[in-house]
Amino acid sequence: MSTTVRTDHQGISASAARAAEAVALLKRRGIGCTTGVPCSLLGELITALERDSGCRYVPSVREDAAVGLASGAYLGGRQAAVLMQNSGLGYSLNVLTSLNLIYRIPLLLIVSYRGYGGKDAPEHLVMGRTCEQLLTMVGIPHRTPEPGGVLAAIDWALDTMQAQQIPVGLFIRKGIFDRGHG
Numbered sequence: 001m002s003t004t005v006r007t008d009h010q011g012i013s014a015s016a017a018r019a020a021e022a023v024a025l026l027k028r029r030g031i032g033c034t035t036g037v038p039c040s041l042l043g044e045l046i047t048a049l050e051r052d053s054g055c056r057y058v059p060s061v062r063e064d065a066a067v068g069l070a071s072g073a074y075l076g077g078r079q080a081a082v083l084m085q086n087s088g089l090g091y092s093l094n095v096l097t098s099l100n101l102i103y104r105i106p107l108l109l110i111v112s113y114r115g116y117g118g119k120d121a122p123e124h125l126v127m128g129r130t131c132e133q134l135l136t137m138v139g140i141p142h143r144t145p146e147p148g149g150v151l152a153a154i155d156w157a158l159d160t161m162q163a164q165q166i167p168v169g170l171f172i173r174k175g176i177f178d179r180g181h182g
Contacts, residue, residue: 013044015175018177022045022151022154023045023048025151026055027055030079031108033081034057034081035080036057036059036084036110037060040112041085041174042110042112042178063088063091066092067096067099071099071100074107075105079106081109082108083110083112084112085112086171087123087127089131089134096138096167105165109140109168110172112172113171115127132171141166143170150172
């Protein structure tokens with residue numbers, strides 16, 4: 001699939017432009033429902049989703065509830081994505097393994113990578129060291145894209161998700177979709 005999505009982004013940050021391009025790609029690839037728990041590292045992406053009626057964003061109170069909502073959307077005929085902080089993977093692992101993996105319910109997991117490289121508040125460091133290993137251990141494919149590779153990573157994730165009919169994760173580091181970064 002082509003990852004070229006171009007729109008006019010003059011006067012906005014690179015993070016906001018990437019977010020707008022990501023939302024356009026998600027829509028073009030059939031994601032019609034997004035849900036999740038806010039994280040500052042996903043701020044521009046959440047804002048872009050909230051502004052776009054074609055890729056509805058429904059806030060959730062917990063990450064496992066967001067996975068349930070997105071799974072229901074899929075069962076109702078809509079492809080879905082879940083946005084969460086990597087600490088939310090702990091809440092979500094049970095539903096991902098006992099519902100999504102067993103019953104082949106695909107979801108795109110867009111996960112902020114708090115604690116990446118040991119640089120963050122202390123409460124994020126343990127998950128920062130282990131979140132990729134957690135998904136590997138339970139059999140959920142994942143990638144951690146560079147800022148210039150986000151659209152290609154989304155295409156890969158959606159292709160993998162659709163081919164295997166399972167959740168696929170993208171870990172999003174600081175500077176990709178957060179406000180004030182380019």
